[in-house]
Amino acid sequence: MCQLPADFLSAMKDLLGDDYDRYAAGISEEPYKGISVNRLKTDPERLLPLLPFGVEQSPFYEDGYRITGEAQGMGRLPLHHAGAFYVQEPSASSAVGLLQVRPGEKVLDLCAAPGGKSAQIASCLRGKGLLWSNEVVRSRAQILLSNMERMGVANGVVSSCFPEVLCEKHRDYFDKILVDAPCSGEGMFRKNPVAAAEWSREHVLACADRQLSILHSASIALRKGGRMVYSTCTFSREENEGVIQRFLETHPDFEPCAVTPVFGRPSGVSCGIRITPLEGGEGHFAAVLQRKGEGISVLAANRGGREREDPLAGTVRKELQSIFTELPAGRMTVIKDKAILLPEELPDLTGSGVIRAGVLAGEWKKNRLEPAHALFMASSPDRCCRVLSLSPEDPRLEDFLKGYEIDCSAGSGYTAVAAADIILGFGKCSGGRLKNKYPKGLRNTL
């Protein structure tokens, strides 16, 4: 841990008062680690006994768990590849709980990469409604997409767009919006010493101005009566209370939603909660805002079911019938050589920097439709014709995740591969061997 800037420490002293000494004493301690469970794939009762590391319930989120003890190489575990959980610093999970997402809602996650909070929102939606995850930095948006595929999200859109452009395009559309804004990262200092080295007062103030501008954009896309959560992983008053106060002064159609802290500590605004390492997380701030008025959830104009599918969709569905007994809900569409299963609820996508809407179902290769990895990830063993279901410790899984062929007695044809009944990929089975189709970029290194 590098030396923390004197100005930062002095601001923390001012913020924490009598608690400052305890905070300062913990600066060089190990950071908290955690996971959030993905209910699209499993539930805590089934998952927790399978984990090779200890966990305890997190105070910050119903499906969040703090890791107790050593947990090296979590990303290499079959259950991680299967999207059963997302590795997430415990306090980072607090904001989504405050957003109170319900199945069927339309939710925008405006600053979404790498995707921890989008994974939580998808889990809360239970596959119903729409999750629009946006990330302005294109390379990070690709990581976001990969994570949404891993979590098995079928009712999502991933885009890379400037907030002001995206939100203008989708005025009054979303029921809920999360603005997990880029910040000075004071809550990351134990985990990421680079953030500490880059800290300056000027940076904090520049972040605050940028956060206010992003929050203003978000306000445009929220429907009347909709709920918005603003969060950061920093402690500074300027980037937290200051941004909320400035926003409310200039947006009379918004009101603060008072939150009763069941975790963290009260902040300088009634609608906000702050978490510091003293409360068991690395550091987060979250505030809840509501747009005034009686709004109703507007259905998208081009909402479509199977009856409005394009003519080639029938061919795609027929090809997939020998692999899946049931596909996720959605409208099959064909764009060039790709078949895509679009979410049922979808607004106009033009001009929004969309990278993916729904699930890639397959691609034509030499006049044959090859099913896509993402479609298997959005499926479950009971909806597949052939499944090789292995226990998480089966050495074949380790080989599969490295890209090797493995033994398989599931019959002949495209076959899902599952760890503890959670699909993590697929291959093509023939003669007792499974030819590996696990995407190269996702494989465990040797």
Ligand code: SAM
């Ligand atoms: N919500 C994410 C999660 O839980 O995994 C973390 C988001 S991170 C705190 C903030 C994100 O905002 C970063 O991915 C960053 O690239 C993005 N960002 C940077 N500048 C931005 C801007 N001007 N407008 C919107 N997003 C921005």
